[in-house]
Amino acid sequence: MATMSMKTPQDLFIHELSDIHSGEQIVVQMLEQAQGMVQHPQLQEGLRMHAEQSRQQARRVEQVIQMMGAQPHPVECHAAKGLMQSLMEVVASDPSPQVLEGAVVAGAMKTEHLEIAGYTGLVEKARAMGQTEAAQLLQENLQEEMQMLQQVEQIATQLTQQMAAMPGANAAAQASASS
Numbered sequence: 001m002a003t004m005s006m007k008t009p010q011d012l013f014i015h016e017l018s019d020i021h022s023g024e025q026i027v028v029q030m031l032e033q034a035q036g037m038v039q040h041p042q043l044q045e046g047l048r049m050h051a052e053q054s055r056q057q058a059r060r061v062e063q064v065i066q067m068m069g070a071q072p073h074p075v076e077c078h079a080a081k082g083l084m085q086s087l088m089e090v091v092a093s094d095p096s097p098q099v100l101e102g103a104v105v106a107g108a109m110k111t112e113h114l115e116i117a118g119y120t121g122l123v124e125k126a127r128a129m130g131q132t133e134a135a136q137l138l139q140e141n142l143q144e145e146m147q148m149l150q151q152v153e154q155i156a157t158q159l160t161q162q163m164a165a166m167p168g169a170n171a172a173a174q175a176s177a178s179s
Ligand SMILES: [Fe+2]
Pocket: 024, 027, 053, 054, 057, 115, 145
């Protein structure tokens, strides 16, 4: 992709749409794998539902690219890929179920913030270019990401409180108090 010449704001818009389109596909993979890693029923259901939403979001992004009379650039979303790799590092470290669940939630929160940042910028650009219909489609994605973030944040709070109450959660503080 380094060889593709990008000169106009529209080129960048298409590039960013392509990047987030790739990101959605990576997120679908990540969510499907993560469903099998957690026991929390609300979290499991949230991951399942959001995988479905993410497929729909990818289709909306494709629609926007078509509306612009363009083709998606063959890019891979490095940020989403990196978040997925970070989660896989935890998976490979023989984690306890609680640690794994915590890592899934942390990964989901970071992914949502990434997507929210991406769609916020894209909605603004579409509006600035007078692409009302494109802006609406991107706004729908943004709305869904924000709802998902709220849901994940609630679960994260629950899990953090549970983890803090577990033996060993505060090992460093206990060690320094007894010295
Ligand atoms: Fe998404």
